[in-house]
Amino acid sequence: MRRSRSARGSEQARVEARSLIKTVAGSSFLWAWGFLCYLSPALIPQPNAGGQSVGLEYGFFASQGAVVLFAFVVALRARRRRIVVRTPVFLAAAVVSSLTVVVLAQAVRASALPAVLACGVVDGFCVALLGAAWGARYSLGSRGMRPLVVVSFLVAYVLYLLVAHVPEPWSMAVACALPLASWALWMSDASARHELSADVFPDRDANEAASMPGELSAGLWEARVLPWRAVGVLVAAAFVGNLVASVVMGRGYASVDSLFFGGVVVCACIATMSLVPLTAGRNALSVEGVYRITLTFTAVGLVAIMVFGTAGIPVGGALVQGSAFFLQVLVFLVITQSTQEEGLSPLLSFSVGQALIAGVVFAGNVLGKQVFALFGSDALVLDVVCGCGLLALFFMLVSRASAGGGIEGAGTVAEEEGESGEGREMGKEGKLRASPLRGGRGPSPSPSPSRPCLEPEQVEFAPFAARYALTPRETEVLGYLVRGRTLPYIADALFVTTGTVKTHTVHIYRKLQVNSRQELLDLFEASA
Numbered sequence: 001m002r003r004s005r006s007a008r009g010s011e012q013a014r015v016e017a018r019s020l021i022k023t024v025a026g027s028s029f030l031w032a033w034g035f036l037c038y039l040s041p042a043l044i045p046q047p048n049a050g051g052q053s054v055g056l057e058y059g060f061f062a063s064q065g066a067v068v069l070f071a072f073v074v075a076l077r078a079r080r081r082r083i084v085v086r087t088p089v090f091l092a093a094a095v096v097s098s099l100t101v102v103v104l105a106q107a108v109r110a111s112a113l114p115a116v117l118a119c120g121v122v123d124g125f126c127v128a129l130l131g132a133a134w135g136a137r138y139s140l141g142s143r144g145m146r147p148l149v150v151v152s153f154l155v156a157y158v159l160y161l162l163v164a165h166v167p168e169p170w171s172m173a174v175a176c177a178l179p180l181a182s183w184a185l186w187m188s189d190a191s192a193r194h195e196l197s198a199d200v201f202p203d204r205d206a207n208e209a210a211s212m213p214g215e216l217s218a219g220l221w222e223a224r225v226l227p228w229r230a231v232g233v234l235v236a237a238a239f240v241g242n243l244v245a246s247v248v249m250g251r252g253y254a255s256v257d258s259l260f261f262g263g264v265v266v267c268a269c270i271a272t273m274s275l276v277p278l279t280a281g282r283n284a285l286s287v288e289g290v291y292r293i294t295l296t297f298t299a300v301g302l303v304a305i306m307v308f309g310t311a312g313i314p315v316g317g318a319l320v321q322g323s324a325f326f327l328q329v330l331v332f333l334v335i336t337q338s339t340q341e342e343g344l345s346p347l348l349s350f351s352v353g354q355a356l357i358a359g360v361v362f363a364g365n366v367l368g369k370q371v372f373a374l375f376g377s378d379a380l381v382l383d384v385v386c387g388c389g390l391l392a393l394f395f396m397l398v399s400r401a402s403a404g405g406g407i408e409g410a411g412t413v414a415e416e417e418g419e420s421g422e423g424r425e426m427g428k429e430g431k432l433r434a435s436p437l438r439g440g441r442g443p444s445p446s447p448s449p450s451r452p453c454l455e456p457e458q459v460e461f462a463p464f465a466a467r468y469a470l471t472p473r474e475t476e477v478l479g480y481l482v483r484g485r486t487l488p489y490i491a492d493a494l495f496v497t498t499g500t501v502k503t504h505t506v507h508i509y510r511k512l513q514v515n516s517r518q519e520l521l522d523l524f525e526a527s528a
Contacts, residue, residue, distance in 0.1 A: 019189055019192065019193075020148065022185045022188060023134075023137055023138070023148065023152070023189060024148055024151055024155060025185055026185030026189070027134040027137075027138070027152040028152040028154075028156040029156075029159075029178045029179070029181050029182035030127070030134060030178070030179065030182040031156035032155075032159035032163070032178055033097065033127075033175060033182070034127060035156065035157075035160040035264065036159075036163055036164070036174075036175045036178070037100075037101060037104065037123065038059065038063065039260045055112075055113050055116045056104075056116065057365075058113060058116055058117060059107075059108075059116040059117060059120035060120060060365075061120070061362055062117045062118075062120030062121050063120040063121070063123045063127070063358075064358035064359070065358070065362055066120065066121040066122075066123070066124020066125050067125075067127070067354050067355055067357075068355045068358050069124070069125075070124065070125050070128040070351060070354075071354065071355030074347060074348060075223060075348065075351070075352070078345075078348065082217065083213075083217050083347060084202045084217060085129070085202070085216055085217065085347065086202065089129070090129065090133060090183055090187070093125075093126035093127075093130055093179075094126070094130065094180050094182065095179075095180065096122055096126050097122075097126045097127065097130070097179035098176045098177070098178075100119040100122055100123055101172065101175045101176045102172070103119055104116060104119040107119065124358070126179075128355075130179070130182065130183070131350060131354050132216060132346055132347050132351055132354070133186055133216060133346075134182075135332070135335065135336065135346050135349070135350035136215050136216050136339075136346035136347075136350070136497060137186070137190075138336050139336055139339040139346055139497050139498070140491075140496065140497060146333055146337065149329070149332060149333055150271050150329065150333075151271075153271060153326075153329050154268055154275070157264045157265075157267050157268040157271065159178075160264050161261070161264060161265070161268075164261060193495070197473075197494065197496050199214075199215055199473075199496045200214060200215050201214050202214035202217070215346065215497045215499070215500055216345070216346050217345055218497065218500040219339075219344050219345035219346065219348075219497060219499015219503065220342065220344050220345060220499060220502060221344075221345050221348050222344070223348060223352055225338070225342050226335070226338055226344070226349060226353075230334050231331055231334055231335070231353070231356055234327050234330050234331050234334065235331065235356050235359075236392070236396060237294070237295060237298065237323075237327050237393060237396060238324045238327040238328060238357070238360050238364070239363065239364045240364075240389040240392055240393060241298055241320045241321060241324025241325075241327070241364070241389075242324050242361050242364025242365050242368065243365075243368045243371075243385065243389070244302065244305070244320050244386060245259055245317060245364075245368065246364060246368020246369050246371075246372070247372050247381065247385050248317050249368075250372045259317045259321045261318075262314065263318050263319075263320075263321035263322035263324075263325055264322065264325070265318065266297060266318055266319055266322025266323065266325075266326075267325045267326045269322075270290070270293060270297065270322070270323070271326070271329070273290075273293060274289075274293070287330055287334060287337075290326075294326050294327055294330070295323070295393055295397065297319050297320075297322065297323045298319065298320055298323040298324075298393060299390060300316075300319055301315070301316040301317065301318070301319025301320035302316065302320060302386040302389050302390050303390070304316030305317065305382055306383050306386045306387065309382065310382075328357045331353055331357050332350075334353075335349050335350060339497070339499070340488060340491075340497075340498055341488055341498070342498070343487055343488075343497075343499045343501065343502035344499060346497060371385065461478055461479055461482075464478075464524060464527050467527070468511045468512055469511060470508065470511060474504050474511075476494070477494075477501060477504045477505060478508055481505065481508070481517065481520060482520065482524050487501050487502055487505065
């Protein structure tokens, strides 16, 4: 008996390890593709690399604007009807992203600005969708997934540094293959999880009211639940970095090697510094602590540019640009935490999160180029811009200290006991886009030894569930609810998103005609 349990535990650990490797590798391929496509010298013609615009920056701006537009479309359309994303859409997005690399390279060399803009718009929509899919995967499980987000970006930085030195034909081939490889790994992991829970992909009749929309769309569609204050602090600091980098670069890519390449090196250093403390114990990744480290790098870079002038741009600019890059990782972390704890729809939360990142990158770069066009980038202009940036960072730190709250506290677990929790969710039933599960595959095996091992006995609740026509999965969720478990706990135990559990909970309440956890408990006790 002990040997069989040990064998099952070993197999379970191997399954979990394979899933995590697929997640880290697949998402890092997508992040690396974003860097290689628009921030790598691979697509910049060498004769024009001395400072003249090659048009690639316009494609980059178009891609950032398309990400913002994608979030608006998702938010507005969700108010009218439920959004269901079929699995072939992800493959199409990966294929199109790969093809645009070739088209973009040829368009840059031919100075075909309309083609560059078109590629940027298409890439923005495709990457936003694929990024939301990986965001949904990282919102599974406990807080132990948060360090893996940083690891995935660290792997992406390493890929960028390696591929940037590969000869052009091969670097282009790698850039084309990355989106497809990312999709293949996501599809492999998602298919394996769907076999266990049947919650990952939408039902064939997902347009029906009583169908499962898939893990990407399941959950709360309320953008106001997002931690706006915490994200606002991060994007404000990122705006400073993008503004300074844009002024330094001017209208071309004269400093692309020092700013982008050096900035990615700085990102890798910050990522390593944030992960090293985790090796000494079981401490959770502190977003607040990493935020302060990133601001320190930014401040040092700004001071270096102010003191040494143009001579300090290679090092100072790399520190500032790298910090701005890594602040985007922190935004992703905060959105992941909020999605886990509040049960938000990953499609909504990560679309909005990516839109905030893209919006601040777009605004900072455009404003920086306007400053360069009006005043140039001489020593006085750099001193004024860097000085204003330092003041902004100082006041942000002072305001955070006076407020007494940290970024960690932004994504708090919603009240789930009594009418203040699920009762409030029932009042928003129409906005949840909830639906029951079709199947009854029973509980999924826990892929992590640290995951809660409690599994409710469905036999105990079978008569009650049959009376109210609950599905097997809803019966399983009911078992956790009557034991007082929170929604994030249930999601962690079943290895699904919190939004998926929230849709099942709302559907259970609808069938039982109750409005709160207490009413559910009273009804169950009366029936027993």
